[in-house]
Amino acid sequence: MWEYPTWEVPGLGSGMVIGLIATVHVLVAHFSVGAGVILAIGETTARRNKDLSLLAFLKIFSKWLLLIGFVFGAVSGVAIWFSISLAATRATSMLIHTFVWFWAIEWVFFLVEIVAGYAYYSSWGRVPARHHLVLAWIYASAAWMSLFVISGILSFMLSPGKWLETGNVWDGFLNPTFLPTVFLRTLSSLGLASLSAMVIVNLYSKFSRDERTRIINFAAQFLWPLVLMLPVAYWYFEGIPSFAKTLIQGGAAAMTLFFLFGIAASTLVGVYAYFGLIRAKRYINLETALLLLSIAVIATVSMEFVREGIRKPYIIYDRLYANNLAVDEVERANSEGVLASAPWKRIGLPEHPDPHLLGEKMYEIQCSGCHVMNGFNDVGLLIDGWPKEMLAYNLDRLHQLKPFMPPLVGTEEERRALVIYLMNLQDNEGANPDRKEVARDGIDSQS
Amino acid sequence: MELIPNPDSLGLPGPVWFLLLLHETTQTIHFVFMNFVLGGSWFLLWLHFGRKVDWKEQLYQRCLSVMPIALSMTITFGIAPLLFVQTLYGQFFYTANVIMGGFWLGLLAILVVAFYLVYVLKAKRGSDDRYSSPSIRFVLHLVIALGFTIIAFLHTANGVLTVSPHLWESAYSDSLWGTLFGKSDLLVPRFLHNLVGALGIAGIWIVWIGNYRGSLNPSEQARSGVLLSAGATMLQMVLGFWYLSALPSEMVKTIMRVDSSLGWHFAGSIAVAIPFVVCVIALTAVPCHRGLRWLTSTIGSLLVFGMVTFSGKVREALLVEHFDLSQWTVNTQSGPILVFLTLFSLGLVCIGWIAWILWNGFAESSEVTEESLY
Numbered sequence: 115m116w117e118y119p120t121w122e123v124p125g126l127g128s129g130m131v132i133g134l135i136a137t138v139h140v141l142v143a144h145f146s147v148g149a150g151v152i153l154a155i156g157e158t159t160a161r162r163n164k165d166l167s168l169l170a171f172l173k174i175f176s177k178w179l180l181l182i183g184f185v186f187g188a189v190s191g192v193a194i195w196f197s198i199s200l201a202a203t204r205a206t207s208m209l210i211h212t213f214v215w216f217w218a219i220e221w222v223f224f225l226v227e228i229v230a231g232y233a234y235y236s237s238w239g240r241v242p243a244r245h246h247l248v249l250a251w252i253y254a255s256a257a258w259m260s261l262f263v264i265s266g267i268l269s270f271m272l273s274p275g276k277w278l279e280t281g282n283v284w285d286g287f288l289n290p291t292f293l294p295t296v297f298l299r300t301l302s303s304l305g306l307a308s309l310s311a312m313v314i315v316n317l318y319s320k321f322s323r324d325e326r327t328r329i330i331n332f333a334a335q336f337l338w339p340l341v342l343m344l345p346v347a348y349w350y351f352e353g354i355p356s357f358a359k360t361l362i363q364g365g366a367a368a369m370t371l372f373f374l375f376g377i378a379a380s381t382l383v384g385v386y387a388y389f390g391l392i393r394a395k396r397y398i399n400l401e402t403a404l405l406l407l408s409i410a411v412i413a414t415v416s417m418e419f420v421r422e423g424i425r426k427p428y429i430i431y432d433r434l435y436a437n438n439l440a441v442d443e444v445e446r447a448n449s450e451g452v453l454a455s456a457p458w459k460r461i462g463l464p465e466h467p468d469p470h471l472l473g474e475k476m477y478e479i480q481c482s483g484c485h486v487m488n489g490f491n492d493v494g495l496l497i498d499g500w501p502k503e504m505l506a507y508n509l510d511r512l513h514q515l516k517p518f519m520p521p522l523v524g525t526e527e528e529r530r531a532l533v534i535y536l537m538n539l540q541d542n543e544g545a546n547p548d549r550k551e552v553a554r555d556g557i558d559s560q561s
Numbered sequence: 562m563e564l565i566p567n568p569d570s571l572g573l574p575g576p577v578w579f580l581l582l583l584h585e586t587t588q589t590i591h592f593v594f595m596n597f598v599l600g601g602s603w604f605l606l607w608l609h610f611g612r613k614v615d616w617k618e619q620l621y622q623r624c625l626s627v628m629p630i631a632l633s634m635t636i637t638f639g640i641a642p643l644l645f646v647q648t649l650y651g652q653f654f655y656t657a658n659v660i661m662g663g664f665w666l667g668l669l670a671i672l673v674v675a676f677y678l679v680y681v682l683k684a685k686r687g688s689d690d691r692y693s694s695p696s697i698r699f700v701l702h703l704v705i706a707l708g709f710t711i712i713a714f715l716h717t718a719n720g721v722l723t724v725s726p727h728l729w730e731s732a733y734s735d736s737l738w739g740t741l742f743g744k745s746d747l748l749v750p751r752f753l754h755n756l757v758g759a760l761g762i763a764g765i766w767i768v769w770i771g772n773y774r775g776s777l778n779p780s781e782q783a784r785s786g787v788l789l790s791a792g793a794t795m796l797q798m799v800l801g802f803w804y805l806s807a808l809p810s811e812m813v814k815t816i817m818r819v820d821s822s823l824g825w826h827f828a829g830s831i832a833v834a835i836p837f838v839v840c841v842i843a844l845t846a847v848p849c850h851r852g853l854r855w856l857t858s859t860i861g862s863l864l865v866f867g868m869v870t871f872s873g874k875v876r877e878a879l880l881v882e883h884f885d886l887s888q889w890t891v892n893t894q895s896g897p898i899l900v901f902l903t904l905f906s907l908g909l910v911c912i913g914w915i916a917w918i919l920w921n922g923f924a925e926s927s928e929v930t931e932e933s934l935y
Contacts, residue, residue: 117566118655119733121662170895181680185629188636195643203655210647215897216603217644218583221637221906222901228637232630233915242924249918266906282895283574399730457563461730513896520825 115443116456118203125489127482128201133422135197137415137511139190141306142416144299146183147261148253148307149175152336153234159332161243167325173209178314184231194274198290201483205429212283213267220263227256261299269295269392271423273353278432290353297346301339303412306384308336313544316400327397334391340384347377355431357517358424366518369423372416373381379413427517435520436478452479473535476528494539506533538554565726565883566652573648575898584645585873589866591638593762597631599713600763602706604789609702616778620785623770625683632676649722649886657722658733661715667716669902675708710756717752721745724879750804757797758868764790765861772849783848791841812878826874830867837864
């Protein structure tokens, strides 16, 4: 069950490291996909209309794509691999042994994307126009196909669908939220790239006001599809598991708010683009473009947060809990014990550890991935002031009282040991002298 | 050994031989590019001091232009073997990752900084720019070369930890953040073997760059690469024996037996290494000889492939008391494999076409304006 060693990150927690890296990568990856579409359609349009200023802008835009997408995007993509193997080792192993060929397919598209992208950037004015245009379309197609394939794996984690019964990889890939995920990510990609283009064009004084306005109005055409965000989100919503729906529908206030904010922000940007930039053909300056881009970034991050959040208490829905316990292992963990299946936590431990030590190991195995001692989501603050009976009652019914958390498993002795460990935390202010102070301040401010 | 996780119960989604073939082929390509990045970064540092000489300045600029593309290809071709090694040896590889966790993730931070610094050096600026100062450029070159060397060291440490379960407990107990310096006799010789090998292959890249059309004094440019390659290859022989002697004595005996699989792989690698050395020596006399360049490069690539497969066999042998690849349950996913192979073939055709139009386009034109293209 817990066969792998755990990676402890003081203060932040290993899960948070994945979250931070994945969020940054998603933004850059979406920009890279959307930028491909803008370059391909943009160059086609510019060459047809002999629009030299648009062509000049696209050349600059391709340089930004290179510096952001190909350097930071490529490395942050690898960083996701590295971080998930550190923080969610078992889930990574399950995913790779299920989807390695789909990742290999995605890699093929990524390879073509990188080669075409470098070729595109380096061959401005050096190959015939028709060839350069083909390069743009190859880049755009490969980048979007990369998004298409990875969407199947990402959506699988939330809605594995029939795979749970059949174990067939195609059932897993073509899961209920696969297509809506592809659409949502495509819309997000277009939005981020379009708004980035508006920021970038404002950074170059060589473009006149008229030229900038024309380029901005051109880029804005990639924003109006954002008005589709609402129906596509509804489509996505229909495909997710029922408990995940309840979390969005008020079961977890944060999820509801972030979801609504994400939809509203995206739709508003789309509506503004349609009426202000496409129909009225207005100009926006650097500050406004940055503001709009920030809204789109926050919307994307919000939706990613929701996607991750509503998957709780699982990493792979109905198969693997967030703390690396498989759903079908609960009974065995309760009868044989947690420590018995966590060899790395037994290193240096006496044969019969005292309850405090045993409780500490229980905490490290089942809780520390999300609740970092003296750090992010510190459990000490959450249980401050709880009497022992209340703590034991809650822990025994954790998955019923807090259904977004995995069930607490272990023998009776191990569960009691965890209670003792957590109670000692409360008693021992030395572990975090500020903790009670912070909690008390919080209560005072509420009253 | 109790700490070794069980192989994933989902089994392998394809035959072992096929996954190994993909792993070793893609890793070879990754190494060919990586060797230029690592070895080339030190060569550029050396070349930086001779930029007042025209041909050195030209070679410097050209190597610098190739660097980001080689770096990007190194990363891209590093992803594929990363996928396949996880599939075949996940239980060992993941454990090694966690043990050296902070360092493992940290190497990517070094990579991204070094990557951007390459672009800082490559950017064309006016002579009044502070980045054109030789001392600042020297510092940047040094940081880049050291960065790539540290990354190579961390990768080597990961590889050593992967095949050394007996080191895991002490390495993990040292710090939960993860330490990489498991006390292994293999680490230093293997790292130096990788580093010097990178210089040897980078030298062949430089021969090609030095012979590129429009070169000023191509024989001198190419010769500088050949000399680098020759020196590194000579040193590599010594290091190879050091690395070999650091392996468990029983394994060394097996390697020396030609009736063992390990022995055959070793003999095969040596059989490729000898003509490579001969070719490199011949190239020092005629560094611009086109046929010899091709031959040396082909044999060099085969040598890298030989080293990769031999290294794979060594890994198998070091882990055999704990795990054998034949223990995997294989549940072949024929459909996805077929899709992958089809798309991979189409992808190669596409890349071939791109290479062709670039070759022709760059041959025919210097910079032209957009207007002239209509």
